[in-house]
Amino acid sequence: MAVGAAKVLENVAGRPLxxxxxxxxxxxEVLTPAWLVDEMLALVKNESERIDSRFLxxxxxTGNFLVRVLSSKLTTVMARYGKSDYERRHHALLALMSVYGIDIQADNALECRTNLLSLFGAYLGARAGDEWMRAAALVVGVNVIVGDALAMTTVGTSPDTHGLPIVFAEWGYLGRGKYQRRDFHFDKIAGRGTVRPGEAHHEVFQPVTSYPTMTVAQIAAMEDVT
Ligand SMILES: C[S@@+](CC[C@H](N)C(=O)[O-])C[C@H]1O[C@@H](n2cnc3c(N)ncnc32)[C@H](O)[C@@H]1O
Structure with missing residues (x-):
């Protein structure tokens, strides 16, 4: 773990509950202390260490669980891809792409995004505004949603942003610097448990949007227009 990343974790852990x-x-709103987060995540250690396992x-x-999950994934990235800066960076972004959050209070969701971004940036040694950080900002903006997890709808300040179905992006890394993204409605994903074997074409598996494969630069460019 890089010194900068360790400092980010320490700061997140030191915030009032x-x-x-x-x-x-x-x-x-009572936030979970770092020691309890660690004990709970130890129960799903294998999953939290897997780079592409998805956590919602x-x-x-403010991301007390998600930051710790990302940290575990980044440790795995370093162990597996530390010798290649190219692979390390691309898999670190994949790790970030696999953590998701919802919070009904906008300030918490924004703080969660910032905490995840800070850890990612410290890990990569990236500077604010560079391509990797702009791509990462797009990812956390898409993955950490201001919304009501019970109603499965967005929370916003205007009809354009409030009460819409929550949409999650399913990201994947195809190798050679290319990512894929398909978006799904949260309420449909949540209904997948009721689908029977053999129903692979069921509507819950149909994305609402499929994107062409993208490089980091192309993901960063999406952030520039949002
Ligand atoms: C007990 S705190 C836990 C926060 C975090 N999981 C942690 O352990 O530090 C509960 C959080 O849930 C959020 N919350 C409450 N009702 C919610 C809802 N219906 N949908 C999404 N978030 C909600 C609150 O804004 C608050 O940030």
Whole structure:
């Protein structure tokens, strides 16, 4: 683990667990201490260490779980791809692509995105505004959603952003610097458990949008226009 990344983890862990009594009353907002996050993640150690295993935190707060999950994945990336800067960077982005969050409070979702980005940036030694960070900003903007996880709809300040079905991106790394992205409705994904074997063409497996394969530069360019 790079010194910068270790510092980010320490700072995230050191934040207060309660922001205000009002927020506890309104949103049950009591953040989980680092030691408890670590104990809980130890129960799913193999999955949290796998680079492409997908984690969704439906009430992600400021990312106490997701940051730790990303950290575990990045440790695996270093062990497996540390000798090749090209592979290390591309798999680190894949690790980031596999963590997802929802929070009903916009400030928490934004803080979660920032915490994930800070860890990713420290790990890569990337600077704000460079191509990798712009691609990473697009990814966390897509993956960490301001929304109501129970209603499975977005929370926003205008009809354009509020009450829409939550959409998640399924990212994949195809190798040679190319990523794929297919978007699915959250409520459909959540219904997959009811699909029987042999129903591979069921609508829950149909993406709402499929994107052409993309390089890091092309993902970064998407961030420039959002
Ligand atoms: C108990 S805190 C936990 C935060 C984080 N998981 C952690 O362990 O540090 C609960 C979080 O859930 C969010 N929340 C409450 N109701 C929600 C809902 N219906 N959908 C999404 N997030 C919600 C709150 O805003 C708050 O950030």
């Amino acid at each position: 309660v922001k205000s009594r009002q927020r506890v009353q309104d949103h049950a 935190e439906p009430a992600c707060g």
